[in-house]
Amino acid sequence: MFTQAPLHKMLKEIKAAHWLGKMTPFRIFGNTYYVGTYQSCCHMIDTGNGLILIDTGYAETAYLIVDSIYQLGFSPYDIKYIISTHWHGDHTAATAALAGLSGAKTVIGRDDFEKAKKYLTHDILVDDGDTLTLGNITVNFMHTPGHTKGTISMFYEDTDGVNTYRVGTFGGAGHNTLVPGKYDFEGAREAYFESIERLKKEHIDVFIANHCWNNDTYLKGKKLLETGENTFVNTNDVWLGFLEHYKRGLENIIAQENA
Numbered sequence: 001m002f003t004q005a006p007l008h009k010m011l012k013e014i015k016a017a018h019w020l021g022k023m024t025p026f027r028i029f030g031n032t033y034y035v036g037t038y039q040s041c042c043h044m045i046d047t048g049n050g051l052i053l054i055d056t057g058y059a060e061t062a063y064l065i066v067d068s069i070y071q072l073g074f075s076p077y078d079i080k081y082i083i084s085t086h087w088h089g090d091h092t093a094a095t096a097a098l099a100g101l102s103g104a105k106t107v108i109g110r111d112d113f114e115k116a117k118k119y120l121t122h123d124i125l126v127d128d129g130d131t132l133t134l135g136n137i138t139v140n141f142m143h144t145p146g147h148t149k150g151t152i153s154m155f156y157e158d159t160d161g162v163n164t165y166r167v168g169t170f171g172g173a174g175h176n177t178l179v180p181g182k183y184d185f186e187g188a189r190e191a192y193f194e195s196i197e198r199l200k201k202e203h204i205d206v207f208i209a210n211h212c213w214n215n216d217t218y219l220k221g222k223k224l225l226e227t228g229e230n231t232f233v234n235t236n237d238v239w240l241g242f243l244e245h246y247k248r249g250l251e252n253i254i255a256q257e258n259a
């Protein structure tokens with residue numbers, strides 16, 4: 001089940017740790033790893049022919065991502081692609097540093113390219129239905145506008161040699177850009193509802209987050225590291241609950257405006 005507000009639970013749990021702090025990195029499933037901070041997700045895929053990063057986080061936490069990659073036994077020099085789910089700095093600001101270090105190609109949704117120039121000029125622009133293949137992994141992109149105009153979501157199959165699971169993420173769920181005066185583009189709310197309906201049709205086995213509170217990344221990771229129990233797999237119900245929660249959240253905002 002999806003439950004909201006684990007952020008507060010999480011912050012209580014980590015006590016004094018600053019939310020930009022380094023989270024102990026871990027393997028989520030197969031070739032998919034968590035190398036992000038408490039606040040901003042950064043996922044790493046080992047494709048067998050180089051690494052892909054999904055988002056990086058704030059500029060000042062770039063060194064934490066590098067440290068986490070080394071801690072897992074990989075090298076940041078092997079990053080081949082860095083995908084930005086959307087243009088905001090909490091997802092892209094460290095990308096320039098990491099791409100500069102590794103020579104990785106940077107990837108973003110076409111409609112977020114211009115605004116992302118605040119942080120970097122991306123190399124590859126993605127449209128709905130595009131794919132990116134590296135080594136054993138093919139990432140399928142879906143254009144899911146709403147939070148920003150160019151938000152991209154992605155899905156790929158990963159295996160641990162025994163099970164093959166479909167991994168997926170929604171590239172931007174926040175309502176902060178869906179209120180008057182804050183819209184990223186005209187028609188953002190309508191686009192957001194349409195994106196959620198499309199995303200609900202995607203079955204995923206392993207739901208990876210855009211922010212840790214989307215799927216309780218921290219507590220799931222802690223459990224995995226401490227007990228070996230993997231609560232990231234078979235999470236399609238969490239995925240659907242998360243999408244429904246965010247849909248209803250926007251409906252409530254609209255209802256309050258009209259009250």
Ligand SMILES: [Zn+2]
Pocket residue numbers: 086088147172174
């Ligand atoms: Zn954002």
